[in-house]
Amino acid sequence: MKKSFIVGFFAGVMMTASVSSFAATSSVVGKKVQGEFTVVVDGAALSQKAVVIDGSSYAPLRSVGDSTGYDVSFEDKTVAFTKKTEVANSTVSENANELTAINQELLALTMKLKIYSEEVNRLETEGRANPDKQKEISKQIEDLNVEYDPIASKLKTLQARRDELQKQINQR
Incomplete structure (x- = not known):
C-alpha cells in the first residue's frame, strides 16, 4: 500500500508538472483554427489570411508590415518593425x-x-x-x-x- 501511494504520488507530481509547463508556453501548435479572415490594408487585400485561435487573431506580420510601410525583421525571438524611409x-x-x-x-x-x-x-x-x-x-x-x-x-x-x-x- 505504501508503495502504491508513493508511485501514485510521483505520477501525480509528474502530471501536474507537465500540465503546468505546457500552460506556461503560448504555443498555438495543435490548437484548432476557429476562423480565417482576409486582411485588407488601404483597400487592398493581402494574399495571406489572418487566423483566429482561442479568440486571438494572428496576422501574417511580414505582409502587414510591408503593406503599411515597415521593414520587418526577426531576431532573437523578437519581431521588429522599422518605418521605411519614404x-x-x-x-x-x-x-x-x-x-x-x-x-x-x-x-x-x-x-x-x-x-x-x-x-x-x-x-x-x-x-x-x-x-x-x-x-x-x-x-x-x-x-x-x-x-x-x-x-x-x-x-x-x-x-x-x-x-x-x-x-x-x-x-x-
Missing part, C-alpha cells in the same frame, strides 16, 4: 525624373550643336570655294559661334548634373 524612396524617384528630363535636354542640345557644326563646316567649305563671299561667310560663322558657345556651356553643366544624379541613384 524620403529616400521619393528622393530616388525625384532624381530619376530629373535625370530623364536632363537626358532629354542633353539629346536636344547635342542635336542642335551637331546642326551648328555641320552648318559651320558647310559655310567654311563655301568660303573656300567663293573667296569673294569670305567676309559675309565669316560673319555668318561668327553669329553661329555666338549661339553655339552658350549651348556648349549648358551641355557641360547638364552632363555634370546628370553624372551627379546617376551617382546618387546608384548609391541607394
Whole structure:
C-alpha cells in the first residue's frame, strides 16, 4: 500500500508538472483554427489570411508590415518593425525624373550643336570655294559661334548634373 501511494504520488507530481509547463508556453501548435479572415490594408487585400485561435487573431506580420510601410525583421525571438524611409524612396524617384528630363535636354542640345557644326563646316567649305563671299561667310560663322558657345556651356553643366544624379541613384 505504501508503495502504491508513493508511485501514485510521483505520477501525480509528474502530471501536474507537465500540465503546468505546457500552460506556461503560448504555443498555438495543435490548437484548432476557429476562423480565417482576409486582411485588407488601404483597400487592398493581402494574399495571406489572418487566423483566429482561442479568440486571438494572428496576422501574417511580414505582409502587414510591408503593406503599411515597415521593414520587418526577426531576431532573437523578437519581431521588429522599422518605418521605411519614404524620403529616400521619393528622393530616388525625384532624381530619376530629373535625370530623364536632363537626358532629354542633353539629346536636344547635342542635336542642335551637331546642326551648328555641320552648318559651320558647310559655310567654311563655301568660303573656300567663293573667296569673294569670305567676309559675309565669316560673319555668318561668327553669329553661329555666338549661339553655339552658350549651348556648349549648358551641355557641360547638364552632363555634370546628370553624372551627379546617376551617382546618387546608384548609391541607394
